[in-house]
Amino acid sequence: MLSRIAESLFWIGRYLERADDTARILDVQMQVLIEDPGMDEHTSCEQLLSVMGVENYTGHPNRWMMLDLLAHNPESPTSIAAAIGAARESARRARETLSTDIWAAINTTWRGLGTARAMRAPDMFNWVRNRTAMISGIADSTMSRDDGWHFYMLGRSIERVDMTARLLSTAALASGPQVAWPTTLRACGAYESFIRAYRGIEADRQAAEFLLLDRWFPRSIVSSLAEAERALGKLGSAGQRSGFSDEAQRLLGRARTELEYRPLTDIVYDLPVEMERLQRSCAAASDAVSARYFAESEMHTWRGGVVL
Amino acid sequence: MFEGSEVRPSYGQVHASFEKMGADEVRLRADSLASSYLEQGVTFGVEGEERPFPLDIVPRLIEAEDWDHVERGVRQRVLALEKFLADAYGPGELFADGVVPRETVVTSPHYHRVVAGLEPANGVRVHVAGVDLIRDGNGDFRVLEDNVRVPSGVSYVMTNRRALSAALPEVFADHRIRPVSQYSQRLLAALRKAAPAGVSDPTVVVLTPGVYNSAYFEHTLLARTMGVELVEGRDLVCRSGRVMMRTTQGLEPVHVIYRRIDDEFLDPVQFRPDSALGVPGIINAARAGHVTIANAVGNGVADDKLLYTYVPDLIRYYLSEEPILRNVDTWRMGEADQREEVLDRLDELVLKPVDGSGGKGIVIGPAASKEELEELRTKILLDPRAWIAQPVISLSTVPTLVEHGIRPRHVDLRPFAVHDGDDVFVLPGGLTRVALPEGELIVNSSRGGGSKDTWVLARPTDPDDEGDAPPTATPVTGISQSAGPALDGDVPELQVHEQEQQQQQGDAQAGDRTC
Numbered sequence: 104m105l106s107r108i109a110e111s112l113f114w115i116g117r118y119l120e121r122a123d124d125t126a127r128i129l130d131v132q133m134q135v136l137i138e139d140p141g142m143d144e145h146t147s148c149e150q151l152l153s154v155m156g157v158e159n160y161t162g163h164p165n166r167w168m169m170l171d172l173l174a175h176n177p178e179s180p181t182s183i184a185a186a187i188g189a190a191r192e193s194a195r196r197a198r199e200t201l202s203t204d205i206w207a208a209i210n211t212t213w214r215g216l217g218t219a220r221a222m223r224a225p226d227m228f229n230w231v232r233n234r235t236a237m238i239s240g241i242a243d244s245t246m247s248r249d250d251g252w253h254f255y256m257l258g259r260s261i262e263r264v265d266m267t268a269r270l271l272s273t274a275a276l277a278s279g280p281q282v283a284w285p286t287t288l289r290a291c292g293a294y295e296s297f298i299r300a301y302r303g304i305e306a307d308r309q310a311a312e313f314l315l316l317d318r319w320f321p322r323s324i325v326s327s328l329a330e331a332e333r334a335l336g337k338l339g340s341a342g343q344r345s346g347f348s349d350e351a352q353r354l355l356g357r358a359r360t361e362l363e364y365r366p367l368t369d370i371v372y373d374l375p376v377e378m379e380r381l382q383r384s385c386a387a388a389s390d391a392v393s394a395r396y397f398a399e400s401e402m403h404t405w406r407g408g409v410v411l
Numbered sequence: 412m413f414e415g416s417e418v419r420p421s422y423g424q425v426h427a428s429f430e431k432m433g434a435d436e437v438r439l440r441a442d443s444l445a446s447s448y449l450e451q452g453v454t455f456g457v458e459g460e461e462r463p464f465p466l467d468i469v470p471r472l473i474e475a476e477d478w479d480h481v482e483r484g485v486r487q488r489v490l491a492l493e494k495f496l497a498d499a500y501g502p503g504e505l506f507a508d509g510v511v512p513r514e515t516v517v518t519s520p521h522y523h524r525v526v527a528g529l530e531p532a533n534g535v536r537v538h539v540a541g542v543d544l545i546r547d548g549n550g551d552f553r554v555l556e557d558n559v560r561v562p563s564g565v566s567y568v569m570t571n572r573r574a575l576s577a578a579l580p581e582v583f584a585d586h587r588i589r590p591v592s593q594y595s596q597r598l599l600a601a602l603r604k605a606a607p608a609g610v611s612d613p614t615v616v617v618l619t620p621g622v623y624n625s626a627y628f629e630h631t632l633l634a635r636t637m638g639v640e641l642v643e644g645r646d647l648v649c650r651s652g653r654v655m656m657r658t659t660q661g662l663e664p665v666h667v668i669y670r671r672i673d674d675e676f677l678d679p680v681q682f683r684p685d686s687a688l689g690v691p692g693i694i695n696a697a698r699a700g701h702v703t704i705a706n707a708v709g710n711g712v713a714d715d716k717l718l719y720t721y722v723p724d725l726i727r728y729y730l731s732e733e734p735i736l737r738n739v740d741t742w743r744m745g746e747a748d749q750r751e752e753v754l755d756r757l758d759e760l761v762l763k764p765v766d767g768s769g770g771k772g773i774v775i776g777p778a779a780s781k782e783e784l785e786e787l788r789t790k791i792l793l794d795p796r797a798w799i800a801q802p803v804i805s806l807s808t809v810p811t812l813v814e815h816g817i818r819p820r821h822v823d824l825r826p827f828a829v830h831d832g833d834d835v836f837v838l839p840g841g842l843t844r845v846a847l848p849e850g851e852l853i854v855n856s857s858r859g860g861g862s863k864d865t866w867v868l869a870r871p872t873d874p875d876d877e878g879d880a881p882p883t884a885t886p887v888t889g890i891s892q893s894a895g896p897a898l899d900g901d902v903p904e905l906q907v908h909e910q911e912q913q914q915q916q917g918d919a920q921a922g923d924r925t926c
Contacts, residue, residue: 104640104658104659105640105642105646105656105657105658105659106646106657106658106659107643107645107646107657108640109659192622195452195622196622198452198628198631198635198641199617199630199631199632199634199635199640199641200635203451203635206451206452207450207451207452210450210451210452211450214449214450250659254659338659396659397659398657
């Protein structure tokens with residue numbers, strides 16, 4: 104398929120997942136702020152902004168500022184509004200390859216943003232989760248399992264690893280972990296699965312383990328990494344006898360095995376640092392995918408008979 | 412719908428259905444029509460902004476006999492223009508025979524010497540044509556202009572039909588309407604037949620200027636419904652006289668390019684060196700016969716409004732037939748006696764630049780101020796070749812839903828034709844554009860125009876024309892649906908009671924451990 108279209112599909116996957124996960128992360132944060140009166144609003148908002156990679160802001164972070172930068176403000180590149188806008192723009196550029204259903208779902212979501220931004224925060228987060236779930240549901244049932252699909256899934260999975268890593272950092276940084284972990288699990292829709300898997304025993308360590316390593320739970324980091332590797336495997340043509348020639352596959356595979364084969368204690372000992380490493384692997388893998396498949400079309404400008 | 416105060420017979424059923432629905436219901440459906448277009452992103456761009464394309468809820472009806480006439484006329488015109496283009500870029504017999512002065516053709520800004528002598532693969536240059544028609548005071552269709560470069564609007568014909576059939580299912584059921592859904596398949600077949608010699612399974616692409624183009628929606632729709640790639644210039648590259656596209660698997664060859672970019676932007680090597688929309692070397696690839704560009708480069712000479720005045724002669728010359736569709740009477744400003752007559756009557760006539768499209772630069776005499784007319788006179792005297800004059804025609808009107816109810820509004824019609832080398836297919840209907848402001852004579856979408864679904868009625872005797880009515884499928888019977896485990900309704904009452912008790916016990920035990 105066309106490199107440009109593949110790139111659009113990859114980014115539709117990423118942006119929609121980003122909108123979804125940002126809504127989940129903010130939901131946790133708002134809940135924690137409400138439920139834990141001992142918490143320092145300023146520090147925790149500052150920490151969240153830093154975890155989300157927002158550095159350019161002026162003033163004292165508080166919840167309203169956080170909501171503006173991460174949810175409402177379409178000018179802020181880290182916001183849900185910006186992610187949905189970017190997903191819609193990518194979809195517009197890949198319009199002819201998307202099913203009408205997916206396009207209409209994405210377009211309607213984008214058009215509904217104005218209304219959503221006027222909602223109460225929890226309602227807006229709920230709306231974002233519902234809309235993105237609906238779009239992935241439509242994608243799942245209407246897209247052929249061709250390269251386009253694999254690029255979409257690849258984008259979605261890489262973003263999910265990255266965002267779940269940020270979510271875990273947020274939970275680890277929160278001063279009141281008694282509140283943070285169950286809320287984090289809830290934000291991932293993992294609470295019930297977790298309770299079932301661990302027979303009702305709640306502990307921070309287990310919660311972290313579940314979100315990091317559970318192979319059966321689709322939002323866990325390990326299963327998202329495996330999903331991304333699967334998509335790359337389908338895209339790469341010939342099976343290799345040894346090693347990996349694909350840089351992205353190598354990076355993601357290494358990240359996954361490092362999580363799977365190291366003692367859990369090592370990983371949770373300094374979770375935020377580990378998660379940052381994971382995010383760097385995601386960024387490097389994403390770059391590798393771009394370099395191999397999207398290869399920014401050699402910019403051609405034509406000046407007086409010479410291709411520059 | 413009305414003739415005087417009488418309901419036109421063909422609109423009888425539509426009128427009755429609207430009466431039955433009542434004004435409020437009609438308005439409600441019109442609103443939902445508009446919002447469905449917004450959701451689907453059926454838009455066109457005006458100055459970089461996406462706007463929904465207004466679709467009026469009242470359809471336009473065309474009777475079978477009227478359509479038959481239009482169809483034959485459009486086909487005739489397309490065939491004559493094909494022969495003209497082949498001749499003008501080839502042997503030039505028409506110049507030798509004095510049908511059209513050579514001057515008229517080679518001075519057109521759309522004449523491109525670079526494609527002279529280029530033989531298209533299956534001889535077709537006009538793969539797609541859009542012929543603009545109006546109905547005059549007598550109800551006769553007249554040709555207003557030909558579009559054989561990159562005529563746009565066919566996507567709205569297809570989306571309008573789908574949207575309107577959803578909005579007015581009962582009105583559809585009352586009529587037998589000829590379908591429009593086959594357009595993309597016809598186009599794809601024609602493009603495949605135009606592939607360079609020796610290519611048995613050609614790769615066809617649609618080339619778009621990009622998302623900011625006003626017709627981007629149409630480009631995506633055509634690519635999607637034909638199942639081909641929609642490419643931008645930067646997706647293509649020329650390598651040793653061949654055109655390739657960049658894919659995730661590397662470069663892949665392209666054989667037929669349905670381009671929606673104007674000639675001047677297509678190839679910086681040949682045309683504007685500053686344009687980044689096109690593909691350097693694409694014209695050479697076409698000359699080498701490795702790729703087909705559809706529509707052909709240089710077709711613009713046939714769209715020139717001065718050439719338009721010669722089309723009836725061309726039909727007689729090439730086809731030895733009388734024109735089926737008449738032109739609108741036209742004065743050529745390049746000819747002294749005609750020019751003088753027009754300059755005397757500037758305030759009564761419509762003056763059009765010969766290479767303008769979309770209503771650009773048109774001056775309507777009766778509506779123009781003294782200063783505007785003076786300015787116009789200077790312009791004509793400076794460059795007479797650049798202008799034609801036509802009488803003000805009372806465009807026919809069709810009932811249209813506006814703010815104050817259903818009122819007559821001016822319309823035109825653009826039927827679309829696809830030429831595959833053997834046959835010219837004319838899509839039944841075409842795009843009806845409607846001027847929404849009262850009295851407005853220019854129906855262009857950039858001037859607040861809307862559109863209508865255009866229904867060509869099938870003859871009661873047409874056996875193989877089922878119309879666009881939804882097909883009725885025979886329901887399959889005999890296999891019952893599988894069901895899940897028995898639900899409570901099927902459980903004996905005693906067991907329900909037991910479950911209720913157990914439930915309560917379970918609750919008591921769980922006690923403090925509720926989450």
